[in-house]
Amino acid sequence: MRKGVLRPGHIQLRVLDLEASVEHYVELLGLHETDRDEQGRVYLKAWSEVDKFSLVLREANEPGMDFMAFKVVDDATLETLTADIEAFGLEVTHKAAGDLKDCGRRIQFTAPSGHVFELYAEKTYTGKWGVEETNPEAWPRALRGMKAVRFDHCLLYGDELAKTFDLFVDVLGFYLAEQVIDPDGNRIAQFLTLSMKAHDIAFIQHEEKAKFHHASFFLETWEDILRAADLISMTDTSLDIGPTRHGITHGKTIYFFDPSGNRNEVFAGGDYMYPDHNPITWKAEDLGKAIFYHDRVLNERFLTVLT
Amino acid sequence: MSDYVITEQHSQQSFTCKQDEFVLKAMENHGLHAIAVGCRGGGCGVCRVKVIAGSYECARMSKAQVSTEQQQQGYALACRLKPTSDLIIECSPSPLAITGLTGVAKAKPKHTEVIK
Numbered sequence: 001m002r003k004g005v006l007r008p009g010h011i012q013l014r015v016l017d018l019e020a021s022v023e024h025y026v027e028l029l030g031l032h033e034t035d036r037d038e039q040g041r042v043y044l045k046a047w048s049e050v051d052k053f054s055l056v057l058r059e060a061n062e063p064g065m066d067f068m069a070f071k072v073v074d075d076a077t078l079e080t081l082t083a084d085i086e087a088f089g090l091e092v093t094h095k096a097a098g099d100l101k102d103c104g105r106r107i108q109f110t111a112p113s114g115h116v117f118e119l120y121a122e123k124t125y126t127g128k129w130g131v132e133e134t135n136p137e138a139w140p141r142a143l144r145g146m147k148a149v150r151f152d153h154c155l156l157y158g159d160e161l162a163k164t165f166d167l168f169v170d171v172l173g174f175y176l177a178e179q180v181i182d183p184d185g186n187r188i189a190q191f192l193t194l195s196m197k198a199h200d201i202a203f204i205q206h207e208e209k210a211k212f213h214h215a216s217f218f219l220e221t222w223e224d225i226l227r228a229a230d231l232i233s234m235t236d237t238s239l240d241i242g243p244t245r246h247g248i249t250h251g252k253t254i255y256f257f258d259p260s261g262n263r264n265e266v267f268a269g270g271d272y273m274y275p276d277h278n279p280i281t282w283k284a285e286d287l288g289k290a291i292f293y294h295d296r297v298l299n300e301r302f303l304t305v306l307t
Numbered sequence: 308m309s310d311y312v313i314t315e316q317h318s319q320q321s322f323t324c325k326q327d328e329f330v331l332k333a334m335e336n337h338g339l340h341a342i343a344v345g346c347r348g349g350g351c352g353v354c355r356v357k358v359i360a361g362s363y364e365c366a367r368m369s370k371a372q373v374s375t376e377q378q379q380q381g382y383a384l385a386c387r388l389k390p391t392s393d394l395i396i397e398c399s400p401s402p403l404a405i406t407g408l409t410g411v412a413k414a415k416p417k418h419t420e421v422i423k
């Protein structure tokens with residue numbers, strides 16, 4: 001049941017070299033730098049996003065994800081969800097408006113998987129980059145690199161998936177779109193959505209908490225994925241795997257790494273979801289096909305290369 | 308510019324590496340698999356090695372994979388490691404990088420494959 005959580009809002013990533021990372025996300029992914037703050041953090045967004053930023057980069061000693069945030073409909077919802085999350089048994093901390101530039105107050109909590117999540121209701125609305133709201137052109141002409149359309153989802157690795165499922169489904173109002181079940185009946189992967197998208201957030205069972213697998217950006221077509229692959233070669237960027245297709249979600253995809261080893265994905269297409277749809281189930285025995293539909297085997301990196 | 312010889316102890320594989328080249332990249336260019344290849348960006352720790360002999364420099368690496376203390380003991384991420392002499396190294400993937408998925412076949416650390 002919907003709880004007033006709208007959509008993915010932003011992600012803050014730690015990087016070892018800020019300027020090299022900005023170049024990667026701007027010149028290769030095609031994001032736009034929208035601001036910087038006194039802490040030295042850089043704010044970026046993809047062109048079709050209406051709020052001021054969806055990616056925040058912070059220079060640090062260890063790459064990985066600081067937090068991922070979801071936008072909620074209004075401040076009253078934020079209030080209600082704060083109580084609900086506390087009732088679920090998690091500690092909620094409060095970040096004042098402006099702690100992230102041009103973002104309203106945020107609440108933070110650590111999911112049982114070990115990842116920090118945030119909810120917020122307000123962020124400065126800057127509109128889509130490079131197109132008008134009235135009679136908009138099809139796309140802005142001044143796009144660079146892969147021309148990423150939007151920040152789409154994250155895949156995270158951690159343990160306590162069952163409790164994490166309860167948090168996201170019962171408290172935050174996500175739906176289960178797809179899952180991987182092992183022979184003992186345990187859910188070892190869960191793809192959750194707030195929308196018609198095949199996933200807004202996904203988790204895979206892993207012994208260690210709080211690991212980051214990838215942040216994914218949407219492209220329109222398979223041709224765009226091939227062009228992304230060309231750009232990865234042209235820039236000698238670290239390739240993980242692809243272009244290929246996932247079994248889960250059926251999205252067409254390519255995985256690669258930012259200069260600090262955080263995995264990125266660009267993907268196109270994929271299945272859709274309504275709340276009345278039964279979840280799709282994949283068997284753990286067929287995980288290779290579920291993850292990489294063409295190769296039908298996992299590359300070792302999929303399970304072990306994390307930040 | 309000099310080429311240095313890098314030798315990985317477990318596999319007994321050797322390859323050349325240019326002075327300004329990262330060891331992991333040189334290994335990949337030679338089509339070898341002595342060291343596991345991950346992110347190539349100093350983040351994931353699967354390419355961690357211990358330098359047994361030789362001198363070198365390191366670009367910035369994740370402290371979660373190689374702490375300051377470990378760095379002083381000679382640990383390094385091969386994807387961030389540049390030789391300034393011939394090197395003898397030994398694979399030593401970060402323990403963080405070799406925990407796998409529970410419930411399904413675990414990915415095994417690469418170095419057990421190259422020992423044989």
Ligand code: FES
Pocket residue numbers: 261331343344345346347348349350351352353354355384385386387
């Ligand atoms: S390959 Fe990831 S740290 Fe070297």
Ligand SMILES: [Fe+2]
Pocket residue numbers: 153154155214216265
């Ligand atoms: Fe993805």
